[in-house]
Amino acid sequence: MAGDPPDVPDPLALENQVCFALVVASRTVLAHYRPILEPMGLTHPQYLVMLALWEHRQLSVKELSRLLQLDPGTLSPLLKRLEAADLIRRERDVRDERLLAVTVTPAGRALRERAEEIPATIMERLGMSLEELRDLHRTLTRVIAAAGDLPA
Incomplete structure (x- = not known):
């Protein structure tokens, strides 16, 4: 900014914004x-659903x-498309009829x-080591936790 010493970064400069770096990195x-996912017939959000189900075998829609930190209204269309592709099955939970249980089909497995x-x-595509990516994951997890602690 005019009048500021040359070594003081502009706090409103685009390149100094965490939000900008996060959005560009994500995109x-x-x-x-x-x-990678297109030949598998998956979008990235659908891949995340499959990752959760591969790990947990069966989950309620609520779980x-x-x-995934997605509201049920966003999750429901993803599940419908995965079910239409025969990758998952949605059924009433035998332990609690109020819950909708989601499981992976043989094709999904x-x-x-x-x-x-x-x-x-x-x-490989990112050209980053496993340790670099683990460090990044730890940092992003801390950011998520810190942002989640903020009042709405």
């Missing part, structure tokens, strides 16, 4: 996932919503084998 990293290559492919 560019997700762009690397698209060509899935909490894990078979897709997991193809998906196992994704993390290494992304790491």
